[in-house]
Amino acid sequence: MDDIPVRPARIQDVAAAAGVSVSTVSNVLNRPERVNERTAARVRDAVAALDYVPHPGAAGLRTGHSSSIGLVLPDITNTFYSRIARGAADAAYDHGYSLVLCHSADAPEREQGYFTMLVEQRAVGAVVVPLSADPTRLSRLRERGIPLVLADRAMSAEDGCSVSVDDIAGGRIAVQHLLERGARDILVVNGERAIRQCADRYQGARQAVRSRREARVEQVVAKEMTVAYGLEIARRLDDLPDGVFCTNDFLAAGLCHGLAERGVRIPDEVQVVGYGDLDIASFVGTPLSTVHQPVEDLGRAAVEMLLDEVEARAEHAHEARVFAPGLVVRDSTRPASGG
Amino acid sequence: MDDIPVRPARIQDVAAAAGVSVSTVSNVLNRPERVNERTAARVRDAVAALDYVPHPGAAGLRTGHSSSIGLVLPDITNTFYSRIARGAADAAYDHGYSLVLCHSADAPEREQGYFTMLVEQRAVGAVVVPLSADPTRLSRLRERGIPLVLADRAMSAEDGCSVSVDDIAGGRIAVQHLLERGARDILVVNGERAIRQCADRYQGARQAVRSRREARVEQVVAKEMTVAYGLEIARRLDDLPDGVFCTNDFLAAGLCHGLAERGVRIPDEVQVVGYGDLDIASFVGTPLSTVHQPVEDLGRAAVEMLLDEVEARAEHAHEARVFAPGLVVRDSTRPASGG
DNA sequence: ATGAAAGCGCTAACAG
C-alpha cells in the first residue's frame, strides 16, 4: 500500500471504465435527469471505483465560470474583519465557492496587487473592505467587470452592492438604554469626528437625548480609540456624568478602569455603555454593557449578494444593505429602575 | 466611456496585434531570454495596449501546476489562528500564490469537505491546523499526493513538515522570570492535563523550579481556560503564593481580577505571568507580563516549507520546525530585585 | 529566433 501519487483519474478514464462516452459522464455529473438511470448507476460506480474527482478549473475554462471569490481585508487579525471573514467563508462554503484570502495589510500597492491577482484568476467577484474611501482604487476590478460588494463602507447603490451596520441606530440604542436606566447627564466619549462611524454614533446619541426631556449630552473626543485614552479621560473628568457612552469597547475599558481608580462605583454612580462587543467587553472589571454588531451576517450577506449578482446578472438590483446593531446588557448599567 | 465588460484579451489577440505567433508571446512572458529583444518589445507593447492579463488557471491546466494553497483552520476569529493566517497570507503573496481560506468551524465533516475542495482545485498544497490529532483525517489529502504542513500540531518528520511553538520552553521562561524576580512559592494555574500545550507548559515550569534551590511549585487545574475560572481560583486560594504562572492570558486576567478583589497587590504581594500575549494582556488592571508566541512566523514558515516541498520535490527534507516563545515584561511582575 | 500544432480536463452544441 504505497502512497505513490497516482495521476488522478480524468473524465475519460471514467467513461472508458463505464463503457460510455465522456459526455455521458459529464451529464451524469451535471444534468443527471438527461441520462438513463441504469447507465447513470454504471457511471457512478466507475467514479467511485476510480476515485474520480472532477476538475472545476478545467470546467471553468470551458464554461467561463470560475468558482472563486476574493475577500480583500485590511487586516485579518482585527476581530471585526476576521468575523466578516468567518461569515463570508461560511456562505462561500455553503454555495460551493472557494474564498481567496487577500490580506491587504493596510498597504495600497498590495491591495492593488491582489486586485490584479483576482483579475488573473477570473474570480467571479470580490468582497472588499477597501483601504480608503477613494473609489478609483476599485477601478482595477471594475474595468474588468468583476462584480464586487463593499463591506463596512458606503457606496451609492448605482455603483454596486454594499453591506454595513447602522451606526446611528447603534448610538441611539446605547444612549436610549442609559436614559431608560435613569441617566440624564450623558457623556459621549468618542473617536475623531472625521471617522464616519464616530460621527454616526454621536448623531444617534443626540437623537436619543432629544426624545427625552431634561436629558443632556456632551461629547469628549479621544485622539485614539484605545484603552489608554479611555483611562486618561476618566482621570481628567471634572464633574461626573451619570451615564457614559463610549463609542468603542477599548475606550470603555480604559474609562471603567480610570473611574475605578477614582473610587467611582459602576453602575451605581456612573453607568457605562461601550460599542462593538469585543472580547474585552466581558473582561473588564465590571462586565460591560455594549452594542453588538452582527458582523458575521455582514460577511455572509456580502457573499450572497455577490452571488446573486453573478448568477442573476439580469434581474439583479444593487442594494446597500444596512444591518441593525443590538444591545448587550451586562453589569456596567444597572438593572432597570424605571427612571 | 461606458464600462461594458469587454471579453478580456487572450494570448491570441496579443499575438495578432504584435504580428507574431502565440508561442512567441508565451515565450516573451515566460522565457524572455529566448526571444529577440526587438520583437519582445513589440509584444510588450501589444500586451499593454490590450491590457492583456494572463490566465494562470489555463496555464495550469496545461502545465499541471496550480497556484493556490489551502489554509485550513478551525476558527478564523480566534486570534491565534488569524495570526497564522496573516503570516501565511504574507508568505503566499510574496511567492505569488493565492491562499484559499478554509474555515472548518470545528466541524469534522466540513474539514473533509474542504479537503475535497482542495483536491478538486488541484491545490499545490495545504497548511492545516487539523481538528484533532487523528492523522487519518488527513488521508483525503495524502492519498492524492497533496503536500501538507501541519501547524500547531506535532507530526513525525517522516510524515511531513510541521511548525509549532515550544511550549516547554514557554513554561520554563515564564517561571524562570518569576524566580528571577524573587518569587519562591510558585503556583501554576493550568488547563486540563490532556491538552498537550498545558502539559508542556507545566513541564517547563517544573524544569525552571528544579534549577533553583528552595523554590517550590504547585499546580491547580481549571476546568476551562477562561476569565471566569481564573477569577474563581483566585477567590478560593487559601495561602497565597508569591508567584503565579497562568498557562493562558484569560486565566491570568481572571486571576488578577480575583486577587484585586481580595485586596492583594500585584506585583508587590503576588507576581503574575500569563501566556499568549493576547490583546487582553495589556488591558487587565495591572498590565500582564506574559509569554509571547511568534505565531505569524508559524504561518509564514508553514507556507515556505510547503513551497519548498512543492518546488524542490526531490531534495526536500521534511522538518518539524519549532519556534521559541519570548517573554514580555509588563507591570504584573516587579522590576528585577536580584532575588 | 520564431511558428505550427497538439493537448491539459472538461462542457456543450449538434447529431444520431
Add this chain to the structure above:
DNA sequence: CTGTTAGCGCTTTCAT
C-alpha cells in the same frame, strides 16, 4: 438517451 466533436486559454515539443 447517447456519442462526436470543437474548443476554453495556455504551454510546449518539434520544425523551420
